[in-house]
Amino acid sequence: MSSPSSLLSTPLVEALQDTDDPPSETPLPEEDVEDINVSEKRANPESETLPAAKRKAKTTKIPSDILQKRREGRARAMASLQNKLNELGIKRTDVENDLVFSSIPTIPLINQKNYYTDYLKKDDQFKMTRKLKNLSSIKEKLTSPDVEAEDEQEGDDDEKSQTIVLHPGSSTIRVGLASDVDPHLVPNLIAYQKKSETSQTFERDPKREVVNGDITVDDPDFTKTGKIITSNFKERMKYYKRRILPNSQDTCYNFNKRQQPEIIPEHNDVHRIDYTNPDAKFIVGEEVLKLKDESNWVIRSPFDSGKFHDLSSFYSSFQEILADVENMLSSIITDILEIDPKKISNYNCVLVIPNLFDKTYVETMCFLLLNSLKIGNISVIQEGISATFGSGISSGCIVDIGAATTKICCVDEGMILPNSQVELSYGGNDITRALVKMLLNNQFPYGDIDLNDLSDWNLANELKEKYSTFQDADIAVQMYGFVSRKANQPSKKYEYKLFEELMIPAMGLFYPDFFKDGSDQRRVLGKKSSAQKEVDVLNSSRVLPKHSDYVSGTYDNPVSKLQQFEQLGKLITLMEDDAVLKTLKNIDDENFQVSDDASDEKLNYTPLDLAIIESITCASFNDKNRMKRLYESVLLVGGSSLFNGLDLILIDRIHIWRSKLLSSNLLDDIVKQYEDEVTPAVQNMLINSTAVPIEILSSSKEVNPSSMIWKGGCVYSRLKIINELWISLDDWDMLGSRCLNQTCLFNY
Numbered sequence: 011m012s013s014p015s016s017l018l019s020t021p022l023v024e025a026l027q028d029t030d031d032p033p034s035e036t037p038l039p040e041e042d043v044e045d046i047n048v049s050e051k052r053a054n055p056e057s058e059t060l061p062a063a064k065r066k067a068k069t070t071k072i073p074s075d076i077l078q079k080r081r082e083g084r085a086r087a088m089a090s091l092q093n094k095l096n097e098l099g100i101k102r103t104d105v106e107n108d109l110v111f112s113s114i115p116t117i118p119l120i121n122q123k124n125y126y127t128d129y130l131k132k133d134d135q136f137k138m139t140r141k142l143k144n145l146s147s148i149k150e151k152l153t154s155p156d157v158e159a160e161d162e163q164e165g166d167d168d169e170k171s172q173t174i175v176l177h178p179g180s181s182t183i184r185v186g187l188a189s190d191v192d193p194h195l196v197p198n199l200i201a202y203q204k205k206s207e208t209s210q211t212f213e214r215d216p217k218r219e220v221v222n223g224d225i226t227v228d229d230p231d232f233t234k235t236g237k238i239i240t241s242n243f244k245e246r247m248k249y250y251k252r253r254i255l256p257n258s259q260d261t262c263y264n265f266n267k268r269q270q271p272e273i274i275p276e277h278n279d280v281h282r283i284d285y286t287n288p289d290a291k292f293i294v295g296e297e298v299l300k301l302k303d304e305s306n307w308v309i310r311s312p313f314d315s316g317k318f319h320d321l322s323s324f325y326s327s328f329q330e331i332l333a334d335v336e337n338m339l340s341s342i343i344t345d346i347l348e349i350d351p352k353k354i355s356n357y358n359c360v361l362v363i364p365n366l367f368d369k370t371y372v373e374t375m376c377f378l379l380l381n382s383l384k385i386g387n388i389s390v391i392q393e394g395i396s397a398t399f400g401s402g403i404s405s406g407c408i409v410d411i412g413a414a415t416t417k418i419c420c421v422d423e424g425m426i427l428p429n430s431q432v433e434l435s436y437g438g439n440d441i442t443r444a445l446v447k448m449l450l451n452n453q454f455p456y457g458d459i460d461l462n463d464l465s466d467w468n469l470a471n472e473l474k475e476k477y478s479t480f481q482d483a484d485i486a487v488q489m490y491g492f493v494s495r496k497a498n499q500p501s502k503k504y505e506y507k508l509f510e511e512l513m514i515p516a517m518g519l520f521y522p523d524f525f526k527d528g529s530d531q532r533r534v535l536g537k538k539s540s541a542q543k544e545v546d547v548l549n550s551s552r553v554l555p556k557h558s559d560y561v562s563g564t565y566d567n568p569v570s571k572l573q574q575f576e577q578l579g580k581l582i583t584l585m586e587d588d589a590v591l592k593t594l595k596n597i598d599d600e601n602f603q604v605s606d607d608a609s610d611e612k613l614n615y616t617p618l619d620l621a622i623i624e625s626i627t628c629a630s631f632n633d634k635n636r637m638k639r640l641y642e643s644v645l646l647v648g649g650s651s652l653f654n655g656l657d658l659i660l661i662d663r664i665h666i667w668r669s670k671l672l673s674s675n676l677l678d679d680i681v682k683q684y685e686d687e688v689t690p691a692v693q694n695m696l697i698n699s700t701a702v703p704i705e706i707l708s709s710s711k712e713v714n715p716s717s718m719i720w721k722g723g724c725v726y727s728r729l730k731i732i733n734e735l736w737i738s739l740d741d742w743d744m745l746g747s748r749c750l751n752q753t754c755l756f757n758y
């Protein structure tokens with residue numbers, strides 16, 4: 011039913027209001043006109059700026075005949091309103107008792123000239139700062155003036171040992187107390203007893219064919235890139251006056267083909283592994299590698315490339331990933347760090363996250379550590395910054411070559427420089443795979459090696475770590491041996507000869523097409539093929555929710571232009587080709603379009619040397635001094651930076667690239683064709699960088715480069731400022747991820 015008031019149409023309401031106005035038949039006296047002007051000015055300040063003629067026009071009095079017509083109109087409206095009200099039986103009280111139409115007061119506009127607020131402008135308005143002040147005042151009260159300096163020192167030491175530093179990696183989780191010299195290395199593996207008899211069968215990895223006893227890995231792209239690398243390898247050996255015997259490869263091939271394994275009796279195998287059949291619901295880390303019967307277990311790796319593992323064929327839901335992470339971390343805390351779960355709230359935790367972090371990952375980890383694992387306080391730090399803390403430098407280009415990824419960024423004065431971060435989609439795992447493919451092509455005597463088998467995977471990694479090198483002097487035909495150990499099988503000793511396999515797989519870092527691999531039958535997690543990684547990128551929204559901005563709803567993970575400018579690398583790579591001009595002209599613009607959508611994650615296969623040049627170029631745009639500083643401190647960290655001679659080859663290759671780029675006269679064509687941000691970056695790189703010397707900081711005597719980032723987390727936990735950066739569960743409950751905005755040394 012419509013309310014009576016809704017029957018009052020707008021003109022009628024206006025009429026009602028107008029009836030109470032005093033009639034103004036007689037012209038207003040001069041002072042009144044002046045008053046009207048003043049009130050009009052107040053209501054409409056704009057009128058002050060009107061020219062005098064116009065103002066006069068505005069105050070002109072209304073002729074009396076028009077006023078008369080208006081009054082008649084109002085009277086008619088009133089009469090018709092009265093009739094309507096009579097029909098409905100409503101009494102018009104507002105007129106009868108002289109009340110105003112509305113009792114809601116009109117709110118005057120704020121004078122914008124004097125408008126002022128200090129909302130969110132003072133530190134005190136942030137809860138985190140207030141909490142800190144309270145804490146320090148409590149501390150002050152508790153500390154009596156006669157406490158000796160020695161006691162203070164002891165207190166500090168206690169605090170140090172109460173901090174856990176956690177750096178989850180694709181292959182290894184590095185964890186330990188801040189007071190430890192080295193971290194515990196926990197393989198990123200968790201295994202559950204199978205509930206049902208389901209089993210998934212996988213093809214042997216890499217795929218191979220055996221014809222007349224000869225093994226070949228059928229991978230045309232691998233063979234094609236392999237040839238390019240081999241010719242470069244030979245050129246390099248020639249340049250450094252190293253002799254290569256023409257039949258080196260044949261010698262190895264024929265020797266390996268004749269080899270038969272030697273069975274080692276169990277009592278003679280000093281390094282035999284004690285395989286177990288544990289009765290636990292789940293096992294973690296090294297324990298997984300000692301399983302007697304793997305077929306009864308489901309093996310997974312929850313961390314991958316600085317975020318959660320996201321391959322939908324292994325994880326069907328986000329909750330499953332969370333359960334794995336929680337089980338794994340709680341088992342690490344109790345069994346490896348030997349911390350009593352009841353006392354865990356006395357501990358703090360520094361979590362090391364990637365430079366281009368995934369917010370879903372970071373926030374979930376924070377919540378998990380605080381809420382599920384009940385750790386007292388947490389703080390987060392980026393890998394790049396942590397590496398500088400670990401190595402004691404304040405600026406540099408940090409190159410972290412890990413197992414699944416290679417991350418590069420430039421740090422200056424404790425901050426990661428914008429657009430200098432890049433994450434390459436290859437790492438040590440790809441080198442291992444390439445090595446195995448090469449070994450098989452060279453009739454590796456253990457022809458059944460299968461990278462889907464954990465023990466074989468570890469064996470391949472071991473061979474790579476022991477023998478791969480970039481030192482030209484070490485490259486010669488040599489005989490090597492290894493023992494293959496498997497549960498329920500006798501250990502077997504093999505001998506084989508190697509030559510170019512010592513260097514070529516690792517040279518894939520400079521020719522990453524060598525690592526592209528179409529296999530989607532990869533069982534061992536964290537060791538995905540490029541095809542699987544592609545599926546991952548496509549599926550990422552299915553298992554892991556994508557983080558988005560609360561207000562705009564858009565994707566809001568940190569981005570770097572360099573990560574998106576894959577074409578910068580492509581462009582430079584193209585210049586290597588003589589036919590580049592022709593190619594450039596034929597390239598349609600689509601191939602060079604930068605994606606506006608930052609969520610459009612893709613794999614990045616830019617060669618390592620170029621990625622370093624690009625990162626430094628983007629970081630030191632128009633700042634020659636900064637460029638010099640960065641080139642003079644290229645810091646190599648991560649497990650795969652341990653290849654002997656990597657620093658030397660990297661210096662060579664960066665020099666070669668820079669002079670090649672400068673001598674190239676193709677620059678003008680590129681400049682003309684691509685006039686967006688890519689062009690100045692290339693230009694700048696070419697013109698400024700060639701004369702700058704390069705210095706690679708690779709190995710440190712005190713800290714192993716593979717644990718440098720973890721060590722940086724320990725240094726961070728001892729900074730004085732850390733007291734201002736801890737987040738507790740109370741903070742998280744109240745502010746959620748917003749407390750990261752105020753407690754990170756970087757923009758969250």
Ligand SMILES: Nc1ncnc2c1ncn2[C@@H]1O[C@H](COP(=O)(O)OP(=O)(O)OP(=O)(O)O)[C@@H](O)[C@H]1O
Pocket residue numbers: 178179180181182183314315316411412413414415416437438439471474475476647648649650651652653716
């Ligand atoms: N001495 C060595 N020489 C060459 N490679 C090595 C050596 N030691 C370890 N590696 C390789 O380093 C890789 C592991 O490095 P690291 O522990 O830094 O990776 P991660 O942090 O687990 O992975 P990611 O950074 O990709 O998440 C493995 O591929 C391993 O084979």
